[in-house]
Amino acid sequence: MIKNQFRKSLDGIFSxxxxxxxxxxxxxxxxxxxxxxxxxxxxxNIAMLLSKQLKANxxxxxxxxxxxxxxxxxxxxQPSRIAGxxxxxxxxxxxxxxxxxxxxxxxxxxxxxADAGLGEKxxxxxxxxxxxxxxxxxxGRGAAIGDSLSRIYSFMGYDAKREYYLNDVGNQxxxxxxxxxxxxxxxxxxxxxxxxxxxxxxxxxxxxxSFLEKRLEPSEDNFxxxxxxxxxxxxxxxxxxxxxxxxSWFSEAxxxxxxxxxxxxxxxxxxxxxxxxxxxxxYEQDGALWFASSRYGDDKDRVLKRSDGRFTYLAxxxxxxxxxxxxxxxxxxxxxxxDHHGYVARMKAAVQALGSSPDKLVVILYQLVSLVxxxxxxxxxxxxxxxxxxxxxLDEVGTDACRFFFMLRAPDSQLEFDLxxxxxxxxxxxxxxxxxxxxxxxxxxxxxxxSFEENFARGTDFEVLxxxxxxxxxxxxxxxxxxLELCLxxxxxxxxxxxxxxxxxxYHAFYEKCRVITEDKKxxxxxxxxxxxxxxxxxxxxxxLGVSAPRKM
RNA sequence: GUCUCCGUAGCUCAAUUGGAUAGAGCAACUGCCUUCUAAGCAGUAGGUUAGGUGUUCAAAUCACCUCGGAGACGCCA
Numbered sequence: 001m002i003k004n005q006f007r008k009s010l011d012g013i014f015s016x017x018x019x020x021x022x023x024x025x026x027x028x029x030x031x032x033x034x035x036x037x038x039x040x041x042x043x044x045n046i047a048m049l050l051s052k053q054l055k056a057n058x059x060x061x062x063x064x065x066x067x068x069x070x071x072x073x074x075x076x077x078q079p080s081r082i083a084g085x086x087x088x089x090x091x092x093x094x095x096x097x098x099x100x101x102x103x104x105x106x107x108x109x110x111x112x113x114a115d116a117g118l119g120e121k122x123x124x125x126x127x128x129x130x131x132x133x134x135x136x137x138x139x140g141r142g143a144a145i146g147d148s149l150s151r152i153y154s155f156m157g158y159d160a161k162r163e164y165y166l167n168d169v170g171n172q173x174x175x176x177x178x179x180x181x182x183x184x185x186x187x188x189x190x191x192x193x194x195x196x197x198x199x200x201x202x203x204x205x206x207x208x209x210s211f212l213e214k215r216l217e218p219s220e221d222n223f224x225x226x227x228x229x230x231x232x233x234x235x236x237x238x239x240x241x242x243x244x245x246x247x248s249w250f251s252e253a254x255x256x257x258x259x260x261x262x263x264x265x266x267x268x269x270x271x272x273x274x275x276x277x278x279x280x281x282x283y284e285q286d287g288a289l290w291f292a293s294s295r296y297g298d299d300k301d302r303v304l305k306r307s308d309g310r311f312t313y314l315a316x317x318x319x320x321x322x323x324x325x326x327x328x329x330x331x332x333x334x335x336x337x338x339d340h341h342g343y344v345a346r347m348k349a350a351v352q353a354l355g356s357s358p359d360k361l362v363v364i365l366y367q368l369v370s371l372v373x374x375x376x377x378x379x380x381x382x383x384x385x386x387x388x389x390x391x392x393x394l395d396e397v398g399t400d401a402c403r404f405f406f407m408l409r410a411p412d413s414q415l416e417f418d419l420x421x422x423x424x425x426x427x428x429x430x431x432x433x434x435x436x437x438x439x440x441x442x443x444x445x446x447x448x449x450x451s452f453e454e455n456f457a458r459g460t461d462f463e464v465l466x467x468x469x470x471x472x473x474x475x476x477x478x479x480x481x482x483x484l485e486l487c488l489x490x491x492x493x494x495x496x497x498x499x500x501x502x503x504x505x506x507y508h509a510f511y512e513k514c515r516v517i518t519e520d521k522k523x524x525x526x527x528x529x530x531x532x533x534x535x536x537x538x539x540x541x542x543x544x545l546g547v548s549a550p551r552k553m
Numbered sequence: 554g555u556c557u558c559c560g561u562a563g564c565u566c567a568a569u570u571g572g573a574u575a576g577a578g579c580a581a582c583u584g585c586c587u588u589c590u591a592a593g594c595a596g597u598a599g600g601u602u603a604g605g606u607g608u609u610c611a612a613a614u615c616a617c618c619u620c621g622g623a624g625a626c627g628c629c630a
Contacts, residue, residue: 003569032569035576045572048610058610084573085610130630172630288628299556299626306628313630341557342625365558367623372565408578409566412558414623416565421579426592428579436592444589486569498567501577512585512594553592 001114001481003031006042006090013068014046023053033479040081040089041475047086058086097471098462100478104533105457112481112540117158123324124150126335127239128165131228132176133201135238137369138337140390141415144406144546145366146335147244148493151544152484161247165320168228169252170313175199177224183208184218238391242399243546255319256311269311272319273304281353296349296358318350325356338365364491366411373419397422400547404431407493407545431547434500437507438538439553441531444516448528456529464526469510473530476506477537493545500541507534
């Protein structure tokens with residue numbers, strides 16, 4: 001990470017300077033890319049922060065620091081400039097930029113890979129759709145975000161695992177079974193009453209039909225098991241078409257039904273509720289068992305065990321998160337639809353009661369997706385059981401466009417998905433715009449007579465790349481690792497999609513201005529090296545988004 | 554009614570988490586193909602960041618109020 005590299009040097013300079021003046025703690029200064037029109041590659045705001053502490057003019061302070069910075073960084077940056085209210089602006093030497101390019105060509109597909117996570121164990125739980133129907137586009141957004149985040153976590157040196165929590169217990173399972181049963185009877189031409197809150201989707205008929213054809217024994221248990229397995233088959237195949245895979249599937253039944261806690265006497269749900277009660281985190285009232293979540297920032301206490309003896313969903317979820325913590329994860333990331341936001345406080349309370357910091361649980365809430373076609377919203381109704389499935393959208397626009405679009409925006413902002421745009425094969429469509437960079441580069445290579453696999457890192461004279469478009473393009477690439485870090489910091493891959501679009505911009509600008517294949521052999525080689533580096537970064541970036549990088553379009 | 558999130562260009566959204574003159578893409582308008590993919594590029598126009606008060610060197614970002622939108626408020630999952 002480029003910022004960290006400079007931060008290290010600056011930390012040394014600043015703390016030496018500060019201690020000579022008896023300043024104990026350095027303020028948390030920022031080191032960021034300044035706005036385009038300012039010029040420069042990195043901007044530091046420390047002088048402005050110190051000015052308050054020292055009651056001195058920030059520009060004065062900057063003037064004192066600049067010679068020290070310039071001395072220390074003389075091999076990397078041009079003389080620093082002081083600008084604005086007291087920013088210290090650093091500009092890379094061309095030689096530093098060329099070294100950056102060389103580094104990309106050496107690292108290739110591991111450019112940007114880091115060990116920053118130090119193998120920290122992170123569990124990302126996402127999708128976790130109930131096995132009562134096919135995945136819809138909302139699940140798709142969660143799937144894309146969760147999957148890409150875990151790809152980025154792994155790439156950045158974390159031990160990231162993906163998990164799907166399967167709610168295969170409770171009311172909804174009974175409802176699923178009776179819905180299938182009703183359709184089964186319907187198809188046999190027998191009397192039936194469809195349950196009031198049953199699942200009305202057409203897929204229930206398909207399941208019943210298949211149940212009938214297989215001549216299975218009609219019983220609630222069989223209806224349920226068969227339906228769940230059919231639905232999960234569908235979900236699995238949708239997920240694999242969407243290039244999403246899970247490291248583990250966690251069945252609620254294993255903690256809610258199996259007696260595998262307390263030496264086999266209790267379920268894990270029972271056991272955790274006992275534990276909470278014994279520890280004073282839960283109490284009995286009105287015949288029910290309550291979790292004292294309000295003690296940990298929740299609005300009110302919540303029921304764990306109903307007065308009729310059945311456990312609530314919350315009880316299962318607490319047991320599940322306890323299980324996650326016991327598996328040694330230091331960070332639990334849950335992706336939930338935004339309609340579950342009211343649930344965050346009680347889950348954080350639970351994590352706290354379980355003896356962990358509430359910060360260990362990070363909940364990413366993602367807003368729902370609305371579809372647009374011909375400029376008009378596509379009606380979605382869950383009431384009638386008619387909702388737009390992920391599969392329908394995948395069949396229409398493809399996995400690449402779908403994944404890219406889902407990650408175009410921050411999770412907490414609503415997403416309007418334009419189906420027409422996603423299908424367009426032109427620069428208006430951001431997916432094609434980015435993929436096109438990759439294809440175009442390979443096309444140039446094909447015509448150059450030089451192999452793409454050529455090792456440009458050695459024996460290439462990068463100094464001939466002097467056009468502003470060329471230097472700008474390299475500068476853009478150098479910051480790729482920093483973008484990945486930003487994605488983790490903000491828990492959103494959308495910075496990466498935005499970055500790739502910007503990189504594509506810089507590339508196309510370069511392409512217009514600088515012809516690659518010319519008579520100048522030295523320049524040809526350097527420019528081929530440049531476009532090779534771009535394809536590497538595009539490939540890495542798209543790979544982390546789960547989007548393909550075609551060589552031909 | 555209580556709580557949470559949101560309000561940025563005509564539309565969809567960014568803004569490096571408090572930084573400099575708020576940026577992209579659509580849509581609109583003007584140009585650019587006998588040369589590596591025009592599946593592309595360059596440019597013009599578009600803003601009181603819903604409104605107000607405050608916090609500070611600095612506010613779209615933080616606090617409070619008003620208006621407007623969405624969602625959550627069950628011994629459902």
